[in-house]
Amino acid sequence: MQTFSQLKKNLKKNFSNHKKIKVALLGDTATQFLQQALRGTGFEQGVDLQIWEADFNQIERQIFDPSSELFEFNPEVIIIFHSAHKLLGSYNKLKPSAQSSLADTQLSLVNNIVTSINSQLKAKIIYYNYSEIDDSVFGNYGNKIESSFLFQLRKLNCELMGFATKQSNFFLCDLSSIQNQYGKSSLFQTSIYINTEMVLTIDILPVVAKKTIDIIAAMSGNFKKCLILDLDNTMWGGIIGDDGLENIQLGSLGIGKAFTEFQYWIKKLKNRGIILAVCSKNAESIAKEPFEKHPDMILRLEDIAVFIANWENKADNIRQIQNILNIGFDSMVFLDDNPFERNMVRENIPDIIVPELPEDPAEYLEFLYPLNLFETISFSNEDAERTKQYQVEIERSVLQKNFTNEDDFLQSLNMSSVVEPFNKFNTPRVAQLSQRSNQFNLRTVRYTETEIEDTIIDKNIISFTFTLSDKFGDNGMICVIILKKENDITLFIDTWFMSCRVLKRGMENFVLNIIAAYAAANRYTFLKGEYIASAKNEMVKNHYFHLGFQQSADYWVLNIDKYEQKKCFIQTKK
Amino acid sequence: MDGNEILKQLNEIFNEELDTDDIKLNNRTTANDVDGWDSLSHIQLVVAIEKRFKIRFTAKEIQSWNNIGELIDCINNKLPV
Numbered sequence: 283m284q285t286f287s288q289l290k291k292n293l294k295k296n297f298s299n300h301k302k303i304k305v306a307l308l309g310d311t312a313t314q315f316l317q318q319a320l321r322g323t324g325f326e327q328g329v330d331l332q333i334w335e336a337d338f339n340q341i342e343r344q345i346f347d348p349s350s351e352l353f354e355f356n357p358e359v360i361i362i363f364h365s366a367h368k369l370l371g372s373y374n375k376l377k378p379s380a381q382s383s384l385a386d387t388q389l390s391l392v393n394n395i396v397t398s399i400n401s402q403l404k405a406k407i408i409y410y411n412y413s414e415i416d417d418s419v420f421g422n423y424g425n426k427i428e429s430s431f432l433f434q435l436r437k438l439n440c441e442l443m444g445f446a447t448k449q450s451n452f453f454l455c456d457l458s459s460i461q462n463q464y465g466k467s468s469l470f471q472t473s474i475y476i477n478t479e480m481v482l483t484i485d486i487l488p489v490v491a492k493k494t495i496d497i498i499a500a501m502s503g504n505f506k507k508c509l510i511l512d513l514d515n516t517m518w519g520g521i522i523g524d525d526g527l528e529n530i531q532l533g534s535l536g537i538g539k540a541f542t543e544f545q546y547w548i549k550k551l552k553n554r555g556i557i558l559a560v561c562s563k564n565a566e567s568i569a570k571e572p573f574e575k576h577p578d579m580i581l582r583l584e585d586i587a588v589f590i591a592n593w594e595n596k597a598d599n600i601r602q603i604q605n606i607l608n609i610g611f612d613s614m615v616f617l618d619d620n621p622f623e624r625n626m627v628r629e630n631i632p633d634i635i636v637p638e639l640p641e642d643p644a645e646y647l648e649f650l651y652p653l654n655l656f657e658t659i660s661f662s663n664e665d666a667e668r669t670k671q672y673q674v675e676i677e678r679s680v681l682q683k684n685f686t687n688e689d690d691f692l693q694s695l696n697m698s699s700v701v702e703p704f705n706k707f708n709t710p711r712v713a714q715l716s717q718r719s720n721q722f723n724l725r726t727v728r729y730t731e732t733e734i735e736d737t738i739i740d741k742n743i744i745s746f747t748f749t750l751s752d753k754f755g756d757n758g759m760i761c762v763i764i765l766k767k768e769n770d771i772t773l774f775i776d777t778w779f780m781s782c783r784v785l786k787r788g789m790e791n792f793v794l795n796i797i798a799a800y801a802a803a804n805r806y807t808f809l810k811g812e813y814i815a816s817a818k819n820e821m822v823k824n825h826y827f828h829l830g831f832q833q834s835a836d837y838w839v840l841n842i843d844k845y846e847q848k849k850c851f852i853q854t855k856k
Numbered sequence: 857m858d859g860n861e862i863l864k865q866l867n868e869i870f871n872e873e874l875d876t877d878d879i880k881l882n883n884r885t886t887a888n889d890v891d892g893w894d895s896l897s898h899i900q901l902v903v904a905i906e907k908r909f910k911i912r913f914t915a916k917e918i919q920s921w922n923n924i925g926e927l928i929d930c931i932n933n934k935l936p937v
Contacts, residue, residue, distance in 0.1 A: 286900070291875055314896055474899055476915035484903045 283492065286315070286484045289322030300330035301502060306352055306405075308336040308344060309363035312479040316363070319491035327499050338479070342391075345398050353402050359498055360405045361455075362395065364388075365481045366412040366435065373431050381429035385438035389445060396452055404733060406451045408497055410490075411439045413461040413469055450713070450731035453659060455494050463652050464489065496657040503720055503728065506635070506656050507609050509551060510600060512618035513562040513569055513591070517541060517581070519643065523568050533578035540644040545580035547647055552585050555665025556656060557672055559588040559603045561616070566591040587672035596623050597630035606679075607672060608782040610720065610818060615655055619643070660714040664758045674754040675783055689851070692788055695752040698855040699789075701796055704745040709734045711759050712747060715779065720818040723779035724811065724825060742767040743776075744800065748793060750784050750852070760784045763797055771807040773797075778811070778825075791848035794829055801842045809840040857935055859883075862909075862928045869904045873897065883925030909935065 303324075307317055317335045324331040334355045336344050341362060344352040352360075373384050392409065399405060416424070417431045424430035439458055446454050461469045464486060471483045482490055499505065514521045518541050519531025531538040552558050558581070562569050569591035573583045583589070588606050590599045596618070604611055611633035618624050624636045640649050678695070685691035704712055713731040720726070729737075737743045748761040761784070764777035775797075780789060801809055811826045813819075826838035829848075833839075863881060870879045874892045887893045893901070902918055905911075905927075911934040921927040 287873055287875075287904075294875075315899075471903075473913055473915040473918055474903070477918050478895070478899055480899070484900060 283488050284322075284326070286319060286487045289319050289325075289488055289491070292322040292325040293318060295325055297325060297330040300325065300328050302330045302332055303359060303498060303502065304355065304357045305331045305333045305359045305361060305498070306336065306355055306357035307333055307361045307363070308341045308352070309365070310339050310341055310368045311363070311365045311481045312338055313363060315480060315484065315487055316482060316490065319487040320361075320494060323488065323491040323495045324498075327495050327504070329495070329498065329502065331498070341395070345395050348402060356403065357405050359408060359501065360399060360403075361408045361410075361494065363410045364392075364412070366415050367475070367481050369412060369435065369438075370415055370417065370431060373434065378429065381431075381434065384431075384434040385441060388438055389441050392442065392445065396449055400451070400732070404451075404730070406453065406501055406730065407449075408453050408455050408494060409442070410455050410457040411442055413457050413466070450710075453497050455490075455497060457490065457493075460486065460489055460493060493654060496654055497659065500657045500659045501717070501728070503717055503726075505613065505658055506556070506615050507613040507718075508557040508559060508587075508603075508607060508615070509548065510559045510561050510603060510614060510616045511548070512616075512620070512623065513560060513564065513572075515619040515643065516617055516639075517545060518572060518576075518579075522572060523564055527571055527575060530572060530576070532572075532576060537643060538578065540646065542578060542580060544643070544646050547650075549580050549585060551656060552581075552669060553666055554656075554661060555658075555668050557587045557607060557609075557668055558585055559607070560586050560590060561596055561599045561603065562591040563593055563596070564591040584673075585669060587669045588676070595626065597627050600627060600631060600634065606676065608721070608785070660710070660717060662710050662714050664711060664714075667758065671755070671757055671783060678752075678754055689849075692851040695754075695787070695851070697750060697752045697787060697852040699751075699792060699852050700749040700855045702747050704734055704738050704747065706735070706738075708747055708759060709738075712762055715759065715762055715781065716777075719779035719781065720816070721782050721821045722785070723816070723819050724775070724822055725777060725814045726779075726816045726819060727777055729777075737764065744773070746793075746796065746800075748789070748796075749855075750787065750789060751855075757781070757784055761789060761793055763793060765797065765800075768810065771805075772810050773801050773806050773808070775809060775811040782821075788848075788850045788852060790825070790829065791850040792852040795847055795850060796854075798840070798842055798845045802845070807842055809842060811838040811840070812836065813838070857932070859928050859932065862931055863924070865908060866905065866924065866928070869908055870901065873900050873904050881924050883923065883928065885924040886922065905931065911935065 307313055313335060317333050321331050321333055334357065336352065344350045369388065373381060376384065396407060399407060412435050414435060420427050420430045424432040427433060442454055446452050469483060469486050470481060474480050474483065511517055519537050520529060522530055532541050534542065548558065570583060570589065572579050573581065588603050590603060592599070600616065604614070611631050615635045615637070616627055617637065617639060619639055624638070627634060628636045635655065637650060637653060639646060682691050685694065702708065709731050712734050713729055716729040737745055744765040746763040747759050750757045750760050760781040762777060762779055763775065766774045766776045768774045798809065811831055813823060813825065831838035831840045867879065867881050870881060870890065871877050874897060879890055902913060906913060909931055911931065917930055921930060
């Protein structure tokens with residue numbers, strides 16, 4: 283991690299290739315250094331944070347005044363830092379009889395803050411939870427006393443989590459866990475606090491900034507989707523090819539315990555939607571043996587989406603994994619105990635993240651936890667099914683090799699699609715796809731759940747969601763269209779994104795047939811599309827051209843009156 | 857460590873933290889004489905000095921020095937003899 287001085291030097295660098303994001307920062311303590319650390323850290327992660335910093339201790343004034351500079355600035359992200367020290371200050375002034383209501387009072391303030399912001403802005407809110415201060419007035423007994431500061435602070439942190447589950451645009455940045463990791467003396471230095479009203483030390487600023495930027499990066503679609511694993515001495519102790527099934531170290535004894543706990547962690551990641559792949563130098567049948575037969579293996583073959591074991595070099599194998607999964611290298615993490623392999627992969631695939639695992643496997647987890655590699659801003663039931671879907675995709679590609687004619691192959695899949703507008707059941711998934719889709723995304727406009735909900739009641743917006751299932755299984759929702767009435771004869775395609783899992787199935791044709799039919803039935807003449815280039819959507823540069831749209835200045839236009847149904851092998855499922 | 861050695865190290869710290877190479881401190885230098893030495897960067901300098909010399913200043917000391925000479929005396933008093 284870089285020091286604060288290094289981050290400060292970043293401020294003088296050239297941000298012109300970085301993605302601009304308008305951010306407001308409001309704190310009840312001095313935030314100048316935090317502001318600099320955030321912008322400097324943003325440089326490292328490819329974002330140009332245009333930060334507007336409120337004057338000292340102006341949170342409420344800015345947020346409850348509808349004509350304040352905050353609202354005029356119109357930020358995309360609002361970072362709010364209420365410090366534990368100021369909370370303690372409020373507590374100290376309370377009459378003993380009112381102390382038990384500190385957490386509730388503060389939570390209702392946060393609720394009012396969020397409501398006030400939402401009434402005027404479509405911003406996402408990042409709120410730091412409270413680092414713990416134990417004023418030791420009751421000693422350990424404070425845990426049994428509702429009016430103790432410790433009790434109220436912990437209650438507040440807990441209730442903030444409950445509040446966050448109900449507010450789709452409200453995200454907690456876990457300052458408390460940073461203090462837990464680094465210790466209070468690393469977080470807070472009295473001499474600085476007394477002289478400047480800053481409650482974060484210079485040394486902890488890069489950590490806090492990184493944890494904050496992780497959330498902002500995830501908001502702009504930059505997060506990890508896949509974990510690629512080496513096997514020997516990474517997933518178990520020993521070398522399966524030399525030591526054999528009985529002698530590799532796994533289970534509850536000795537160093538085996540470290541590998542077993544490590545596997546549990548990886549299994550949890552898989553269950554929350556991280557795709558697992560194996561990349562091992564081994565004979566495939568031998569590498570798979572522990573997954574099939576070892577009683578202490580936590581990971582099983584069904585947990586692994588892509589399993590590659592051979593004697594080729596790992597960079598090539600990872601390229602193959604990337605090719606199968608069709609996601610960016612920058613969304614992949616590679617874990618390997620061997621420094622040679624790590625360097626080889628880093629050199630050949632610069633975008634992939636390759637943590638410098640410690641030599642002692644017992645330290646793997648404690649090393650990886652604070653790296654916070656798997657930040658996300660959404661979670662849905664589909665995440666848990668993701669591995670299965672990729673495995674099915676691989677079966678499909680095996681089948682395809684048996685067909686020489688692509689139409690015959692598509693026909694044989696028996697594909698069907700459920701087409702629905704946005705509704706309260708599918709909005710979380712729509713918002714999530716909107717954040718995840720990078721490659722097949724024509725304009726890369728990101729929508730939050732709240733914004734998707736707003737479109738449901740907007741009469742000028744017509745929405746479509748598409749699922750796709752075939753004889754191998756159900757992919758769930760994989761495509762979203764948002765149309766906006768531009769005038770009486772023209773519908774503008776505001777949003778068209780699709781999961782890359784379903785490329786080359788004729789889904790584009792099916793979608794266009796559906797929206798063209800809608801346009802015709804509602805007496806529109808033109809469908810108007812636009813391609814906005816991003817770092818990742820080169821794939822759809824010629825999307826509208828291929829579908830028969832005519833170029834007109836920066837837009838693409840399709841005349842509905844002359845539209846002929848496109849060939850397609852997907853049935854609409856009622 | 858004598859005063860000159862401390863001064864030399866302070867000079868390095870100031871140039872590093874204020875991201876420049878033309879600062880030349882002497883015992884009479886004050887904040888007014890150094891570009892970029894304001895109340896905010898003062899804290900950054902203080903923390904860097906604490907780290908370099910493995911000492912801690914009190915909250916009061918941080919605001920007490922009128923020039924570099926007084927800072928050096930303060931550091932000297934904290935260093936092991």
